[in-house]
Amino acid sequence: KFGISFTHTPYNQAGALVLVYTDGSVQVNHGGTEMGQGLHTKIRGVASRELGVPIESVRVTQTRTDKIPNTSATAASSGSDLNGAAVREACLQIIDRLRPLAAEHLAAHGPTPAADRLIFKDGRIFDPATPDRSIAFIDVVNTAYLRRVALAAFGYYRTPEIHYDRAAAQGRPFFYFACGAAVSEVEIEVRTGQVRLLRTDILHDVGRSLNEAIDRGQIEGGFIQGMGWLTGEELLWNDQGHLLSHGASTYQIPTIGDVPINFHIDLLENAAQPGTIHGSKAVGEPPLMLAISVREAIRDAVAACRPAGEEIALASPATPEAVFRALRGLPPPLTPSRLAH
Numbered sequence: 001k002f003g004i005s006f007t008h009t010p011y012n013q014a015g016a017l018v019l020v021y022t023d024g025s026v027q028v029n030h031g032g033t034e035m036g037q038g039l040h041t042k043i044r045g046v047a048s049r050e051l052g053v054p055i056e057s058v059r060v061t062q063t064r065t066d067k068i069p070n071t072s073a074t075a076a077s078s079g080s081d082l083n084g085a086a087v088r089e090a091c092l093q094i095i096d097r098l099r100p101l102a103a104e105h106l107a108a109h110g111p112t113p114a115a116d117r118l119i120f121k122d123g124r125i126f127d128p129a130t131p132d133r134s135i136a137f138i139d140v141v142n143t144a145y146l147r148r149v150a151l152a153a154f155g156y157y158r159t160p161e162i163h164y165d166r167a168a169a170q171g172r173p174f175f176y177f178a179c180g181a182a183v184s185e186v187e188i189e190v191r192t193g194q195v196r197l198l199r200t201d202i203l204h205d206v207g208r209s210l211n212e213a214i215d216r217g218q219i220e221g222g223f224i225q226g227m228g229w230l231t232g233e234e235l236l237w238n239d240q241g242h243l244l245s246h247g248a249s250t251y252q253i254p255t256i257g258d259v260p261i262n263f264h265i266d267l268l269e270n271a272a273q274p275g276t277i278h279g280s281k282a283v284g285e286p287p288l289m290l291a292i293s294v295r296e297a298i299r300d301a302v303a304a305c306r307p308a309g310e311e312i313a314l315a316s317p318a319t320p321e322a323v324f325r326a327l328r329g330l331p332p333p334l335t336p337s338r339l340a341h
Contacts, residue, residue: 002286003174004077005162011072012159012175014082018047018090020151024123024138026051026058031071032083033063037284038214039079045210046084046277050091052120053137077178077282080210082157084277090155095120097150101143105135160275176273178281180204182223182290184260186297190305193324195231195298199262202290207273207281219265219287226291228254231298231318252319302326 006012016030028047034040040060048055065071072082099115102125106113113127126134144151164171185199202223206215232252236244245251272279298318305327306312315322315332322332 002077002178002180002282002289004081004176004178004282004286005159005174006072006076006078007164007166007173009162009164009173011076012078012082012162013072014086014157015068015071016083016086016090016155017067018087018094018153018155020051020094020141022138022142022145022151024053024057024141026053028058028060028087029064029067030060030083030087031063031068032079033074034060035074037079037218038211039074039083041214042080042210043084043087046087047091049278050088050120051095051137052125053123057123077284077286079284080280081175081276081282082159084210084280085157086155088155088277089157090153093153093155094151098125098140098144101147101149102135102140105140105143106133109133176276176281178205178283178286179268180219180286180290182293184293184297186294186301188298188301188305188323188327190327193320193322193327195318195320195323197227197258197260197294199264200260200293201264201266202287203266203268204283204287204290205268205271205281206283207271207276208279209267210278210280212267215267215283216265218283219290220263222283222285222287223290224254224259226288227258227294228252229288230291230295230316232258234317234319298323299326 014031016028019027021027026047028043030043032039032043043060044055044058047058063071099118102118103113103115106127110130110133117127118125119128120137123137124134125137125140141151159175162172162175164173180202182200182202184197187196187198188194200223202219204219209215232254234245238244273281295316295318299312299314302314302323303312306329312326313331314326325332
């Protein structure tokens, strides 16, 4: 269970600029940083769905503070929540300007539809009561240009209902919670303490996913990163305070060989989150916690090799050395790094 929002309330705000051109294309500027997590792809999807245009028509430009000022950090797993909602707000402003023009076009070929009922979908605009009578999005955009109707909008969003007094530790710091569950099965080599992860099953709540492929990738990556944190990534110093685990040869991070042999991920169904962008939930950091299942599976495996009821003194990270010592009932080694903690 992972709370989503910055606990420093002012950070929970975002802006976005959406520009529509007369060729029907759309340009989006927002305040989130793309660092390989797929944020820009999700934002393209938001703009595409809101304006009802093909995703190929939407271009997201690089984040720049001379276009979107005072941006919050892309952190706290809030990039899609904040920036997606800001993009949606900008799109809704443009849609509100285009609705009367679309209704006017449609009225020329039948009864005048209610402008607020019009649907923007698949590059066309139509009344759901008469879906066979529609007009192309690009035609309405060009009419707007000729009528001198603005085709650009700035959207702003701030997370509602949150407040937090850090000194008093009181308030509502999180807008909602992302939840997940994981079951892991491990095998240990009792002579060496080596661990092999045989299987992991994950059920994760991403709300109504903005992009399932990206969310699954984030869950996989977060879990493996967490597994490395709890089973291999150990900082060690010598008596003079020099870092010993200072490179790839001494600091053990997960590799493809550490991925579970059987890795199953399911997304919780019918889990739309009220009040978020398209009902989605954050998915960046929460899956890291699911790797606790690996550490606890190792502890259970060690317990199976020890006398019943004995307390298992297993260090974190549960490195082969730590597992080796726990298997023999030895306490974790007291290195300077562990003494410091």
